[in-house]
Amino acid sequence: MNTLLEVSGVSVSFDGFRAINNLSFQIAEAELRAVIGPNGAGKTTFMDIVTGKTKPDEGRVFYGDRGDNLLGMSESRIAQIGVGRKFQRPTVFEDQSVFANLMMALRKRRSPLSVLFFKPSQEDNDKVAELAGEIGLSSALHRKSGELSHGQKQWLEIGMLLAQEPRLLLVDEPAAGMTPAEREHTTDILREAAKTRAVVVVEHDMEFVRRLNCKVTVLHEGSVLAEGSLDHVTKNEQVIEVYLGR
């Protein structure tokens, strides 16, 4: 399978603290990958680097068929070429309706002029309705997203990500604060999404990772400690010592 994202020798320090230390790994197209690790292992910083929020001190990040270097690009450019990100805390635009949130995320031209003269076609409306169905918010389409429950906001955000049609989806702790039923649904959404694109899930919850049933990368102190199936990494002595043993 082709490599979609290659992180190569990336390091970054904040005020002398090495958050990411010579991190290298690859993600293939249409792969579901879980990234686990104790607090401060650099999971979120890794996402910040890929999405352009943080500029690393050294290293390179290649993306796509042509191997574009993501490090020189702005956040919005990276998002436009197909990297979507879901934050830990659900961040939807609470003042606006579910419909408006999804419509904004829909993959369309992003320049101010084309947005100003944008008129949603029937196709766009159907697309939004379909997405709302997928995330179980069909009946809430015209409610303000601020009124939704925590779990519904998480889904709305996932729906917005799917609307962007990213090739690489970075998901930060999707199950945080969800009820068991909501977790189940979230697993389904993610596994479905990973059939057509690469999905990287950062998660604390081992049960959730087990249900995803995918390759796992363990981060520790900013670099890769182990990689493989969940059973494989949980047998690793070092992993048990730094993470699971505690």
Added chain:
Amino acid sequence: MSDVAVGPVRKPLALRFPSVMVFLAILALFTLGVTILSEGFGVGVISTSFVKTLGKTLCLCLVALAMDLVWGYCGILSLGHMAFFGLGGYAIGMWLMYARTEIIVLESLAAAELPPTPQEVSDGIASQIFGVVGASEFPPIWAFAHSLPLQLAAVVLVPGLLALVFGWLAFRSRVTGVYLSILTQAMTLALSLHLFQNDSGLRGNNGLSGLQNLPGLSEMPQSAVSLWFFWASAVALGLGYLLCAWVVSGKFGSVIRAIRDDEARVRFLGYPVEAFKLAVFTLTAVIAGIAGALYYPQAGIINPAEVAPIASIYLAVWVAIGGRGRLYGAVIGAAFVSLLSTWFTGGQAPDIRLGFYTISWVDWWTVLLGLSFVCVTLFAPKGIGGLVDLFIDRYTPDRHGADLGPDQGALREQEAET
């Protein structure tokens, strides 16, 4: 907010936003009423100077709309938009002064035996205009002052270009929040300090005056001129309102409100946030410039104090008191506060005698304004416009699909019905 619904059913703008129709109807009735009561074309109940005050108020409402768009919708607290307003006024003022002085100079030179050369005419105009600052030559920025179309273009282009360059520098460096506000204050302060200098080419602290006298229309009485400007201001406000309503209605409005609420998130959706901010900043600067160009011929005089930092702060106060994030709120705030201010500072408000001290409103008005600003910020963040919600909510209480409880564990509407 009542007028932010973006639904899958696209109805005409006016139907999706009934507030637009209501606003335009009220504006039309108001214009008609003032015309009927005016001295110029009506029964003469409203004096010409009050017609001018009302016309100026409409211009202030227009610049408040611009402020609401940039602050209330896009979240950029610009404290420099009155600089663009002033620049629009200066641009039109230059032509008004030039053209009127030209007529006077030509009249006086007509008595001479030889017809005057263009150089003599130009020198005559220059010494008339700039004698007050001890100069007798035209500064380079007056190169287009003879041409009304060019100066009208300047009304739009000068504020627009300044906003474009300033905004590009500020937004590109990701200056946001209070730092951006300070930067815009610095811009308007720098502009007013520059204009205060006699060699700025715009007559220093004298400013441009006599702007109420339209060149070539000396026979038309001020009572008629004031009404023409009043009508023009009303039309500009109506068109400005339609433009702003259109801008905030669709996806563009969605995106700029999203930028206001969570800029970083919008970036990760792939929108070039800086380009959007720059577009809104520049558009609103142009609207402010046009409002200024209509305001100052009614005021008759423009001087550098008009672009002092305090003017832009007042603008923000109007919008805050009126209710930001809704277009009619900005208009209500600007009209209400500026008219009240005229009343208080005009000496018409009765003083309050406390025996040991007399509260004279001319001095105490700013204190009252400051207090009401603090109170609105603390206790009624929706401003005067928020009162409209109380009215609308009484008629639209039914919200289907809403949870009956705060989370999924609570009983839902479907369950409650079965």
